[in-house]
Amino acid sequence: MARGKHIPTVASTRLAAELRSQREKLGMSQEAVAERMGWAESKLYRIENDKSRVLVRDVRRMLGLYETEQAQADAIIELARVAGEPDWWHQYSGAIPEWFQVYVALETSASHVLGYDSELVPGIMQTERYARAIMMTAPGRGPDEEIEDQLKVRVSRQARLTGTNPLNLWAVLNESVIRRKVGGPDVMREQVERLVEIAQLRTVTLQVLPFEVGEHSAMHGSFTILQFPPAHDPDKVYLEQQIGGIYTQKMQEVERYRLLFDDLRARALGPGETIAMLRSTITELT
Known part of the structure; x- marks a missing residue:
């Protein structure tokens, strides 16, 4: 990694948006x-798009120029103080590709995640043994230590x-x-037992799209919609592939x-019916 390279964090992304x-x-x-600050316009562009570090003293000057109310200014300045501290997953950065680190950062700062999966349980709901079985199928997979680090990130x-600010997942x-x-x-x-547990969390809605639906509008594949608190990033759609994410x-x-x-969740089984199907599947697997 180049000396002094800016590594975006959840805090720095929020700071840029604020x-x-x-x-x-x-x-x-x-x-x-930029003219009032005595900067090139490109510097402000990079700050507002989380492409470079910004000093706390510069944040103070900017907020003074913007006439930001003191209480809000104090909160933004606190963001600036912690923006350079690495997020928890950076310790595993050698084991997960950079394009997926971007997704983990987005998921960490998102308020809502809406997703459809056609082939596998989403990573955020996988058990360790289920995740390991999937990772072992990857062609050209890395050494065992790398897989262990990937599992730690997933868990x-x-x-x-279930944290103090839980993600709203549908x-x-x-x-x-x-x-x-x-x-x-x-x-x-x-794994299915874990899905039953997760489906009963207050901030989670889980549905199964049954085979009997037949053809449907998402037969092209899986997708994830990430939504963020007001004044943060605009909503994003994420599509994952073997060699990267779009x-x-x-x-x-x-x-x-x-x-x-909206079409998928309207055609899928309701949450109660989904839990019933999951419990029936557990019985079949026993």
Whole structure:
């Protein structure tokens, strides 16, 4: 890694969004702010897009220029103080690719995640044995130590479901996800039992799209919609592939996936019916 390279964190992403929001609220252009600050316009662009570090003293000057109320300014300055501290997953950065580190950062700062999965249980709901079975199928997989680090990241992500600020998760799973015996019957039974537990959390809605639905609008594959608190990042759609992830935040494309998700959850089994199917599957696997 190059010396001095800026590594985005959840705090730095929030800081960038807050600074951009404060400028826009005052109706100032980037050009005008850069001129008042004595900067090149490209520097402000990089700060507002979380592409470079920003000093606390510069944040103070910017907030003074934006006439930000003191209580809000204090909160933003505190963000600036912690923005350079590495997030928890950076200790495993050698084991997970950079494109997926971006997703983990987005998931950590998201308020809501809506997703459809056609082949496997989403990572945030996987048991360790289920996750290990999937990772062992990867061609050209890394050494065992790397897989162990990947498992630690996957397990640590699940804290967002039960923490003090839990993620609001709405997941639709194709029936094939719970029918495919990943890792064998014992591993799969444990995984389905975990799904039953998670489905009963206050901030989680879980549905199964049954085979009997037949053809449906998401037969092209899985997708995830990430939504963020007001004044933070715009909503994003994430599509995962073997060699990388694709993101889009274009309004018309995000809206297309929202409509797609609405169609899926309308056609899927309700939460109660889903839990009943999961419990029936557990019996079959026993």
